[in-house]
Amino acid sequence: MRSKHAAILKTCKFLASGGTKITRLPVDADGLVRPDGLLRALQSSVTVVSVMAANNVVGTIQPIEELAQFAKLHGVLFHTDAVQAGGKIPLDVNRLQVDLLSLSAHKLHGPKGVGALYFRKGTGLAPIIFGGGQERGLRSATENVAGIVGFGAAAELARKELNQEAARLAGLREYIATEVLRNFPNAYLYGHPTKRLPGHLSFGFRGQEREVGKLLDALDQAGVAVSAGSACSANHSGEPSGVLLAMGYDAESARGLIRVSLGRFSTQQEVDCFLDVLSSAVSTLSDTARSASLAGLTNPAEVAFA
Amino acid sequence: MRSKHAAILKTCKFLASGGTKITRLPVDADGLVRPDGLLRALQSSVTVVSVMAANNVVGTIQPIEELAQFAKLHGVLFHTDAVQAGGKIPLDVNRLQVDLLSLSAHKLHGPKGVGALYFRKGTGLAPIIFGGGQERGLRSATENVAGIVGFGAAAELARKELNQEAARLAGLREYIATEVLRNFPNAYLYGHPTKRLPGHLSFGFRGQEREVGKLLDALDQAGVAVSAGSACSANHSGEPSGVLLAMGYDAESARGLIRVSLGRFSTQQEVDCFLDVLSSAVSTLSDTARSASLAGLTNPAEVAFA
Numbered sequence: 001m002r003s004k005h006a007a008i009l010k011t012c013k014f015l016a017s018g019g020t021k022i023t024r025l026p027v028d029a030d031g032l033v034r035p036d037g038l039l040r041a042l043q044s045s046v047t048v049v050s051v052m053a054a055n056n057v058v059g060t061i062q063p064i065e066e067l068a069q070f071a072k073l074h075g076v077l078f079h080t081d082a083v084q085a086g087g088k089i090p091l092d093v094n095r096l097q098v099d100l101l102s103l104s105a106h107k108l109h110g111p112k113g114v115g116a117l118y119f120r121k122g123t124g125l126a127p128i129i130f131g132g133g134q135e136r137g138l139r140s141a142t143e144n145v146a147g148i149v150g151f152g153a154a155a156e157l158a159r160k161e162l163n164q165e166a167a168r169l170a171g172l173r174e175y176i177a178t179e180v181l182r183n184f185p186n187a188y189l190y191g192h193p194t195k196r197l198p199g200h201l202s203f204g205f206r207g208q209e210r211e212v213g214k215l216l217d218a219l220d221q222a223g224v225a226v227s228a229g230s231a232c233s234a235n236h237s238g239e240p241s242g243v244l245l246a247m248g249y250d251a252e253s254a255r256g257l258i259r260v261s262l263g264r265f266s267t268q269q270e271v272d273c274f275l276d277v278l279s280s281a282v283s284t285l286s287d288t289a290r291s292a293s294l295a296g297l298t299n300p301a302e303v304a305f306a
Numbered sequence: 307m308r309s310k311h312a313a314i315l316k317t318c319k320f321l322a323s324g325g326t327k328i329t330r331l332p333v334d335a336d337g338l339v340r341p342d343g344l345l346r347a348l349q350s351s352v353t354v355v356s357v358m359a360a361n362n363v364v365g366t367i368q369p370i371e372e373l374a375q376f377a378k379l380h381g382v383l384f385h386t387d388a389v390q391a392g393g394k395i396p397l398d399v400n401r402l403q404v405d406l407l408s409l410s411a412h413k414l415h416g417p418k419g420v421g422a423l424y425f426r427k428g429t430g431l432a433p434i435i436f437g438g439g440q441e442r443g444l445r446s447a448t449e450n451v452a453g454i455v456g457f458g459a460a461a462e463l464a465r466k467e468l469n470q471e472a473a474r475l476a477g478l479r480e481y482i483a484t485e486v487l488r489n490f491p492n493a494y495l496y497g498h499p500t501k502r503l504p505g506h507l508s509f510g511f512r513g514q515e516r517e518v519g520k521l522l523d524a525l526d527q528a529g530v531a532v533s534a535g536s537a538c539s540a541n542h543s544g545e546p547s548g549v550l551l552a553m554g555y556d557a558e559s560a561r562g563l564i565r566v567s568l569g570r571f572s573t574q575q576e577v578d579c580f581l582d583v584l585s586s587a588v589s590t591l592s593d594t595a596r597s598a599s600l601a602g603l604t605n606p607a608e609v610a611f612a
Contacts (some may be wrong), residue, residue, distance in 0.1 A: 005437070006436070006437045006438045006439070006446070007436065007437035007438065007446065007447075010436035010439075010446065011436045014436050104448065111452055112448050112449060112450060112451045112452070113447070113448060113449055113450020113451065113452075113453060113454075114450065115447070128434050128435070129434070130312070130313065130316035130317040130319070130320050131311070131312045131316055131317075132312045132313065133312070133316075140312070140313065140316065141313075141419070142410065142412055142419060143419055144417070144418060144419020144420065144450060144453060145418045145419065146417055146418070146419075146452070146453075147419060147450060147452075147453065148419075
């Protein structure tokens, strides 16, 4: 198992409470699952391996095809959480050779509250919801027809535009990365430099990791929505990202991640606006931090942000 | 437990496979749960009682307030499946004193694929889906926002129009019942004559129970959609309704039920059209059945319907 998302983590926690043994796969400094770690795990009595196709926090794209092949050779089921990757990178279940793949409609501009689970024929699945036998008996309930149709339409559009959108978004991402690194000497990037989601960039400011909350507030007030780590939890805990800790970041750096997500409607103009807003927000932060430091306060988080 | 719907039956079957003891509550000839049966069941180590607020097959409305009170006195949780009753009869959780109540949006003209579970504060519930902690941790997943809003709007409308709609639909129902009984000497009604959903009527034709399928096909071809028993199963099994067997009907009569559901958009004109179509469909059936009998065929189902 290697996933940051609570949908997998909490499910594993529940399984563990029932006695199932959970093994976390190690990742390298870029967030890539280490094949040797998977091979070691496969020596024990593993029944299913789950690896995110692309990480939601650092954007790293995993070598799913290679990892799934290892699992297949050991007769172990392979699941990939492709929620972040769906509509953004090609996902061919036959090429990837995964047994199970999950998707979420709203991540590819479809309606909220609809998802899909692909499973290869012959994969033994047992339902947890019972009733009228809909969805081949695996998810009984009157189907969310409007949502399903919307998901289908969104997926079709995403597929059609995937190549050109991926190229466009990767261009915008590289532009932001270059500007951020050029403008802020203490800026650094998280995740793999090239094996990453086209519209996903994550960076931090060395020495200012504790001020991410204020930075986000300032950006929010200027109409720019970016995330600190994972946004997929209803209750933000302020805990450092587990995947960043696994990548070797200390708790401080793990808390300092700023995630920029670009999508179909993001434009060059918006990106330039974001960079402007970011510059003035960071300069204000530095001043505040310096004032705080001058005033003898040890914790910058205690300083009200003007 | 007294419910016809697979959502409850299949869940009980699953629980039973894990060792949970399931007790089916007896009903009387009108489909009403017998209070003495519930009291007997409450003597054993029951933890939760589930009774449908109104039955989907025969339309009978259960005395939920009275039954929930018995459960309460014995310190047993009481759940009611109010999917059929929602928006059609008043449902006040404080008056009914139920601990849990389930609803489905599409049954009150809301969108398909959305439901609600009311639970009284302090009712100990454990999730079966894990993730971001949405819905107070009980149903993790990005919410179906459009569906939820549509459900809310539909529920508000249903509540506003409930009294006048109930009176109007009960009037149409009584009109159909009177006409059916007057026009067909072998017609009979199922369920309680008055304690029933306003827009729900179920009837059969004595001696012609096996021809319900053909009757429904003929009605369908004439543009009238009625159901044979429960329509809430994706795979129609042709099995006789369990609740009808429990009410004392033999398998033959249990298979002969025709269910007419009237809703907000049903009109007197449509009802008259239905009665015309029904008359001609039934007369054709009788002829076919007679011809089949004359031709020496023993199974009328083998006769093609013209």
